[in-house]
Amino acid sequence: MSDFDVGNRLKTIREESGLSQRELAQRAGVTNGLVSLIERNKTSPSITSLRKILEILGMTLAEFFDSGAPAEPGKFVFRHGELTEINPGRIYRSAGAEALKALSLKRWGKQGQTNLLLLYETYEPGADTGEEAYSHEGEEGGFVIEGEMLLTVGETTELLRAGDAYLFDSRLPHRFRNVAQTRCVIVSAATPPSF
Structure with missing residues (x-):
């Protein structure tokens, strides 16, 4: 997961939500510049800032970083x-x-x-x-x-x-x-x- 592209993931989700960077920033209570820097992978947000942004997008940190691979039914051991x-x-x-x-x-x-x-x-x-x-x-x-x-x-x-x-x-x-x-x-x- 070290190659996880936070910027691209955030940009994709933001665009799918129909929000501009400015709208997202305003609703989340962060600066437009911060959203822009995150999306360009020029800065790493604090966990507090990322949570604020994701809350507006209706997403948890787990969902944001999740690979999307479906879990196997009944699986209870994880190697x-x-x-x-x-x-x-x-x-x-x-x-x-x-x-x-x-x-x-x-x-x-x-x-x-x-x-x-x-x-x-x-x-x-x-x-x-x-x-x-x-x-x-x-x-x-x-x-x-x-x-x-x-x-x-x-x-x-x-x-x-x-x-x-x-x-x-x-x-x-x-x-x-x-x-x-x-x-x-x-x-x-x-x-x-x-x-």
């Missing part, structure tokens, strides 16, 4: 190679590009077929979900399988180590950062699905 990569470099802003390259999010299950989002998250040293904390409807929880993670929820920051878990109201602004020198792996769940 590693079948997981959908959600390219964080295209949806998060961070202190630098290296922080985004160090983050991998893999989703299993299909959007619209489950009320639960499951992610296999890999944070290499320096990985960060962005300087801007984000929030969304629902609850979020997970287990640290390997390494350490600095988690900020609201005004509180905690260091989690392998074996630790978290669970919080995801309407609170939150941010994940790997400030250690080793990789961190987390298995997480959120409901309702936000990606």
